[in-house]
Amino acid sequence: MVTKKPLFAWVKESNVKLQLLLLAVIGVTVAARVFPLEMQKKIINEAISLKQVELLVLYSGLYLASVLLASGLKYVITLLQTSIGERALQKMRQQLFEHILTLPLSFFRKTSAGTVIASLVQELTAAGEFVGAAIAIPVTNILTLVSFAAYMFYLSPTMAAISLALYPVLIFLLPPLQRRTNNWNKARVESTRVLSNKISESIGGIHEIHGNGSFHIESRKYFRYLQDLYRIRITWTLYRQGVKVLNNLFQSTGPFLLFLVGGWLAINGRFDLGALVAFLSAYEKIYDPWKELMDFYQVYQDAKIRYAKTMEAFDVEPEFILQPADARAKQDLAGAIEIKNLVFEVEGGIRLLNGIDMSLANGEHLALVGFSGSGKSTLAQCMGQLYKYTGGSVQIDGREVADLPKSDVAHNMGYVAQAPFIFDGTIQENLLYGVEADLPLEAPRDAQGRITDPALLPSLDRMIEVVQQTGIFQDVLRFGLNTILAPEQGAQAELRNKIIAIRQDFRNDHGPELADHLEFFEEGRYLEHSSVAANLIFGHPVKPEYAVENLAKSSFFTKFLGDAQLRLPLLTLGDELARQTVDILGELPEDALFFEQSPILPEELERWKEYVARGRVTLAQLPREEQDQLLEVALRFTPGRHKMAPFSRLLEALVLEGRSRFRAALEAHDPGAVSFYRADGYIDSQPILDNILFGKAKTDQPHVMERIQQAIVMLLIEQDMLEAVVAIGMQFRVGTKGDRLSGGQKQKLAIARAFMKEPPILIMDEATSALDNRSQSRIQNLIETKWKGRSTLVAVVHRLDIIKNFDQVAVMKAGKIVEQGSYADLMAKKGSLYELVHGAQQH
Known part of the structure; x- marks a missing residue:
């Protein structure tokens, strides 16, 4: 050692x-x-x-x-x-x-x-x-x-x-x-x-x-x-x-x-x-x-x-044998569990488990219920060889769990904790974590430790099947759609061309029905639900100096406004917006809700009150700083949302004329600074979803976005592109401890990770506690239809309304099983389970 x-x-x-x-x-x-x-x-x-x-x-x-x-x-x-x-x-x-x-x-x-x-x-x-x-x-x-x-x-x-x-x-x-x-x-x-x-x-x-x-x-x-x-x-x-x-x-x-x-x-x-x-x-x-x-x-x-x-x-011996001494292959177990007089004692002589007896046949499902601190999780962890019990016996197929090599236990068991740990890396790496761990040590790997033989790993179809079953498919698809593709090369180039084709189909097939919710990008059309700045640029800024919030400070852009005869009209618009906003909202609380119809932010109101109080002035004679502030307000103005001032047709025409002039000027001055929108071109700096939409939603209401996404999914299926986008979503990096995922997403991914192994024994320790009722029911239905009779399941359950179809229910109290049997039998006895269920219903 x-x-x-x-x-x-x-x-x-x-x-x-x-x-x-x-x-x-x-x-x-x-x-x-x-x-x-x-x-x-x-x-x-x-x-x-x-x-x-x-x-x-x-x-x-x-x-x-x-x-x-x-x-x-x-x-x-x-x-x-x-x-x-x-x-x-x-x-x-x-x-x-x-x-x-x-x-x-x-x-x-x-x-x-x-x-x-x-x-x-x-x-x-x-x-x-x-x-x-x-x-x-x-x-x-x-x-x-x-x-x-x-x-x-x-x-x-x-x-x-x-x-x-x-x-x-x-x-x-x-x-x-x-x-x-x-x-x-x-x-x-x-x-x-x-x-x-x-x-x-x-x-x-x-x-x-x-x-x-x-x-x-x-x-x-x-x-x-x-x-x-x-x-x-x-x-x-x-x-x-x-x-x-x-x-x-x-x-x-x-x-x-x-x-x-x-x-x-x-x-x-x-x-x-x-x-x-x-x-x-x-x-x-x-x-x-x-x-x-x-x-x-x-x-x-x-x-x-x-x-x-x-x-x-760290001079401590491991509790369990890691690998068999004779270097034999990992043993396959059927999943029959026999527990006799199980005791788990910690320092101070405290017994967390005391005299546990139970047996489970291959493929039987057991629900462990009881009050907090009754020993449910501890019992599950002793079965899963996470803790070494101090007395009694736990056997799987007649073999003592304490004597089994860790490799055999991991090979035959899938474990999902209440607070599962998600490792830094991709969705796919976490999904295949248990599968890769079960591969032989001599499996071929590259310098980064990745498996180089695809035949050793589950196929993409299998991964998609599991993420669909566990309810994380939509999340993975969304991650894929929100991915910005790497610079054009090989397969990526082909993918980009397909996305452009889907863009055209999306416009043709769903444009009319989504017209009330989506404004498509068109070269000669003013975008009512985009800002003046976005209409002028008509593209996605690559360099930060051309971002909407920085344009007013850009010397190149302000010079362009003068050359395009846009500076004075925009100053006039900014002045009108400032005066109208102060007049209407000047006495109201600085609440963001009141300012939704103005491009002026609540924290800027006092500054504009002082400006308006000075009376009408010649805009061209204002200090440069105030002119820039007026330009910034005007450039933020979005006609479809801000109703504080009208947007004249003349100014709209000037902006549309300035759009093409700006593109030509910038491509000559700083090529590549902005990814300009072209109907037949891929926008490198935008994710896949925005490249398909090639437009902007008029509202961010969930039902509208869901309808748009459903239409895109149907097109992806028709174009045989769904798997490709999901495969991209599988490469989404989850962050340290999975901090880019929600609690529910982490649990779904952990459940999918265990299901990928298809183990003969599943231990789920309150594995769905962070999921909503619909997601919990989905997982429970999957367990009952796919895993019953196929894998032995031990589930620590916190929701008593989902245990009716378990083969056995064990009620625990103070480290002991106080009653065990089928749900119907225990409810008929009106014992501890009956009290737990009716107590939960009353609460």
Whole structure:
């Protein structure tokens, strides 16, 4: 198990070839670092003393070459140790993550997500860095230190002995100081983990914090944790820096002795000048490997502590066997369940389940009902091997669930939780999640882990069938219709052409009947239900400066308005709209409802009151800022919705004339800035739905939009395009935790995910609690028609009106089954179920 591995095991397991190459490079590097010292001595004693320029150039060149070689090899060593360290860190994280995923659910009730994240992302980093440096730094620096020391003894044994005598003293003083540093480092790691837990808790409970306005309470708690961490980090840093100060002190003391003793020897002719310079250089350089060794020692101590604390936190055995020991194929089970005297006990001796007995034949359906806290979900989870029961027996086809490999259980069982988790990715990836998990590990996959053999996965028809059955089909279709296609290529080009063809059919077949609800885009027609700006542009802005809200600030657009003789008419329209709005709505509350018939926003009213109060003015003489504001109001004006002022036929004609001029001018000035509407062209920046409509709905009322969508669906079916659009919808990205889906959509997708496996056993733990009555009834009818007699079903049910057709109903109370039988029999007995049903009806 990965948590049992000592830190040095990762060093042994690292790449042998890279380690051997590293040792070879280190050997050459050490020689290249010592060689310049000898060149220093020769330059002074031979080249300079003998005044030999040739020797000076030779020795200086050799000195420079060795320095450059040592620097280059140092870079190579850094690359090699980084590669070794990062590979080791990758393996650590991967193996620990795989281990964490197998830990019991009870472990995650006591361990926050913040702890897991901090451990995997932060705490293991130091261990990875240590593994990368475990050979390079000690070997390089010990060899360098020994080489420099040997060279110093070669130059002068007396001076070498004196200068190196300080290091044993340092070795004696460092360990006690380092032990204190380690203790405070442990406290720092633990305090950081506690702080991470607190942050994770606050983010997880953010709804409660906002709901109760308890920002100050959580802030005070957080500050207390910060204070503890501050105190610990200050003390830890003081001890850590104390080690460095001690090192620096001894390093600074050495030259004093060398100058004193070496100078005396040189004065008395017992030590030549070249040797003294070389010795001083050697002593100065010997500190570098010593310092690196001391730094490495601290890195090792830090890595050892953080690694040990991390592995200790996750040193828990999985509750169940993951894979069969004999590597056999997964076993198919029929689904008969037998439970005898089942007990589930948690810490403190509390029994959540106590003496449960029941049996289900293959294909039977069981409803678990009871009050909240009665143990319904716990029983279902024990059957599904999510929790390991502490007593009694649960058997499937005569095999003990606790002894079954997890792979066999997952192969034969589909589980849907009340609050299902939807993973970041596409609808299709989530839909096929259980199917892919059940595939052999050796199944062919690409670099991203996607299955490359389509024959191993369900067909698109099968996926569509399941999403239709579970009621999420309309959502997937809508996702597809609202998709903006990628740049034109291959199959996408063919799809675009088909969409343009459907656009024409939609206009021809449904245009007359939808004329009251939909305004189609026509080159020579003014769009009453679009703004003046939208009529001028007659396209979809690609660049933000051409968006409707930004047009009034665009120098190109305002110049175009002047050239097209539109500026003054639009200023006049804006002025009229401002005055009419102030006159009619000036004394009313600033409610959005009152402003639906004006392009002026409620928050702008005060500004326009001040404008109107100044009386009539010459518009062309207004400050540029006010002119832009009037233009903005006029450009927002939508004749079909805003009734504050009339829209003259003259201005309409000017806008239509300006439409073609604007297109020509913009295509010359900034091609591609706007996707212009063309009856025979695909609008790249618009979704599929808008490309088919090629128009704008006059209202956003649900029944109108539903009628339009029904017409489009019929055309998609006729053109054999429905599957293609649904396939696109399957690629809709659901966001982190499925946050782009509603609660009901998440439950439907989770149910579809379980149904895709077609398992012999289904466990549904209040799986439809977020669905409306119609959707719940749909799922229940599907279960009764498709799955009864085919799969054994255990359903934790919160709605008692849907349990009548279950084969068995078990009523639970305080961890026990108080009665069990068919719905009719239990109601006839007028026992616990009868009380539950009639109690629910009364409420």
